[in-house]
Amino acid sequence: MRRFLTTLVILLVVLAAGMTALVVLINPNDFRSYMTQQVQQRTGYQLTLDGDLRWHVWPQLSILAGRMSLTAPGAQAPVISADNMRLDVRLWPLFSHQLSVKQVMLKGAVIRLTPGSDPVQRQQGTPEAPGDVQEPVADVPWKLNINKVRVQDSLLIWQRGPDDQINMRDINLSVDQDEKRQATLEFSSRINRNQRDLAFSLSGTADLSDSPRVYRATVTNFDYQLTGAGVPGNGVKGQGSLALELQSQNQQIDLTQLQFSANESQLTGQLRAVLGEAVPQFSADLKSPVLNLDSLNGWQPGQGKAAAQHTPSVPMPVTSQPVAEAPPDDMAYLRDFIASLHLQADKVIYHGLEVSGVALEADNQRGKARISTLNGKVSGGTFALTGDIDATGPGAAKIRITPRVEHVAVAPVMRALEAPQILEGILSLSGNFNGSGLGGSDFTRHWSGSAHVAMNEMKVHGLNIQQLIQQAVERSQKDVHGADNYDTYTRIRTLKADTVLKNGALKITQLYGDSDLLTVGGTGNADLNRQTCDMNLRVRVLQGWNGKTEVVKALQQSVIPLRVYGPWDNLNYTLRVDDILKDQLQQRAKDAINNWLNKQPEDKGKKKLEQLLNRL
Known part of the structure; x- marks a missing residue:
């Protein structure tokens, strides 16, 4: 055991003596010119090493350098600069005059990707300065080989425009390359911009x-x-x-x-x-x-427009300078590129509404964009849309869309859009619209077009037309009365309407609906911005009457004018029931007189009475 320990100590002493002799005999500054020339020849970049190079033996044989920089040809600022650089080298290749660098480490480096650090392209025919010509390095007795590069706790400055700069902080980069130029890499950093922080690895x-x-x-x-x-x-x-x-x-x-x-x-x-x-x-x-858009924007169920998010988020920063309002949907950026997009999504979630089987195909040709396919399934039905965008001219882009909706339940869609919950039913729609802007407010202000609308099993909440009419008749006519109980909505089995939209003003040119209880027709207008309407309807109440048979039959055949107007969530109405009842009484009197006259013999008095009756 003593002999083994003695041998081990001798080997350590020899190794330490050999390393000491190597450090003493080989000056690391001999590598300086070779390294700068190699970098110049292979990349064209200028490597600058300030101060003397020195050895560092423990725990790794390394060459330490002071401040270093790497500058592109003709650039005003270095692309990489660092206060310290360390080169970890292998021991044995040094004996054969080979500088084998296992690792280059930069700590606290600054990497600039700015206009000032970009290389300046030499124009053809421009003479080269004397400093641009490098001495040949074939006779230099050293050979350079680098396997690994590490950058720690560094900063990258990326400037894309005069006032558009991004700083990447806490950069940690490790690149390990083998003799076949196959490399493994690890990279992590953090970007802080506009009060947002992006950390990644x-x-x-x-x-x-x-x-x-x-x-x-x-x-x-x-x-x-x-x-x-x-x-x-x-x-x-x-x-x-x-x-x-x-x-x-x-x-x-x-x-x-x-x-x-x-x-x-x-x-x-x-x-x-x-x-x-x-x-x-x-x-x-x-x-x-x-694609769950709710999880990306922080929307929570039961959250209204003005309600705070259930999961709080940091508010957007407040700027002290007033910001001019941008023109409606300025899509001038579409002129700068050519693109095609094909997207298929099994499920898209927006405000709790699930849209399945979404397919989108679109392309852009320098400002002329086309949506050739956008379809999917939502709320029990299907939708499809095609459209064109023309952003080649001055001002706002011109947009044209052709939507098709088949058998879509309206209530879930209105909840997702946070619209007043006044309608239920199954919607089918076909139309053509054109305008500028793709937001909800843009559609109600800057769009025009027409559409044919059909709804099945429709309910208008907060308004029972049958109740309005029958209670108004009861107040004027004691011979009849309406139903004992009423629903809080109007049910219409089928409804069809033709509509025209112009800058938020929706005109209903023709409307007809029917159910077991009533029929309704008419025209009207709606203001989509103010969420108000003014509808002039003609209604026949077919069921729910009780009382004298003659009066009930007359009311069932009567078309009663009904005006519905005001805000969507607080509708008002007016009825002209008295005029209808007066006409009915006159008609009943005329019918009674006619029956009596038919039973009377012909004479001059009868003819005068008939003439008077006709004038009435």
């Missing part, structure tokens, strides 16, 4: 064997969480994975095997972007088992 592999022509990567795990202003209190979080291929020549990016989740929503499919053309081109083919 990813891991995956990269294939650099065909770089710089083609880059390929696979993200096996991507986790993120978004919190802050305008986001539900629990945030938006999820996971994802994808395969990426980047072709440098035409800047084409392909994302395949895409799997992405956001709270309770999932997406799969593939995306493509071609950015190297004069006009960017995008295409997307996506599928989803469920």
